[in-house]
Amino acid sequence: MERAQAGDREAYRELLDSIGPMLRAFLRRWVANAEDLDDLYQEVLMTLHRARHTYDPGLPLEPWLFAIARNTAADHHRRRTARARWEVLVDVTPETVAEAEHAPTARLDEILGNLPDGQREAFEMLKLEGLSVQAGAERAGVSPGTLKVRAHRAYKTIKALLRR
């Protein structure tokens, strides 16, 4: 990153190539479909590009990178939620049959979409990605105890939502 800050294009390309898969895996927890993921991924890389002067080479890259990714993803999610409020729901859509095949995934996405950000993040990291509590806590920037509490609350919320 230090070389990228100095304008070394090859170093910058190498860096972006190496963080790409990790970033996409991280962002996959925030969005339901591939199209949204691509949009969000591009948005994060643009923000990272705009903010590259703020990186301090004396510090680890990951917290800086994931803070940008997390914030951009949260913004994206907020915008989507706000937009969804204005959308008109219809009983039958042409995509209904096609979507029915993915009903369980859609239901899970819907339930996860209803969880508060922190709880969703905890659930996805521990149960969908299979991260350890320690690794998840480091990525989320919270203590392991906090992550466990969030995950526990997420289980309770999911249970309640499934009963509805």
Added chain:
Amino acid sequence: MKPTSVHDSIVERLVADAKPVRRLWPPRRRFLVWLGMPLALLVALAWLGLRPDLAQRLASPLYVLELLAVLAAALGAAALGLRSAVPGRTPTRGEIVALVLLLAVAAILVWRQPLNLEVAVSQFALGRACAARTLALAVAPFLLLVVAIRRGLPLQGSTSAALAGAGALGAAFVLMRLFCPMDELLHLAVWHALPVIAGVGLAAVLGRRVLRG
């Protein structure tokens, strides 16, 4: 490894635009530069004339403790505000709690000042001047902090702005306590503390727009 074509196309664009960038100064260095502003204001106030009983007041441990608590909170808020412009270095909950505790200590110490309604009402004009001076003293340090924060990428605009407001207005509060000779509770609460609280709230609201990363 190149995971997608979306990745390839965005990387091409970004790499093509990869000019050298001037790295953001570390928060500590930016803080030290900022600190020059409140110190300059202190020198200017000293030149205008501090409160006549200052030496006597400085002999009171509670007065000194109050000033130190607000000063520590103000400097801490400014430092955290500058740090919040660096992704991944936003203030922790513990740091915010520490600031609030310092302010709570200061509030308790201000609360111990004598209440004299007659004096507070008779000095209404002086009170208004104190509020105006508090806000005026905070303007330059606040703008300097906002400019410094905007140089980075504040991910939580309202938090960064509130911290900048708390830093600048807290410093102004301390300067005014060295300048204004009144120690009456109502005067301090309404004309010294209230502008600080209102200013921090306003900064937080405006910061959402002005300091969005």
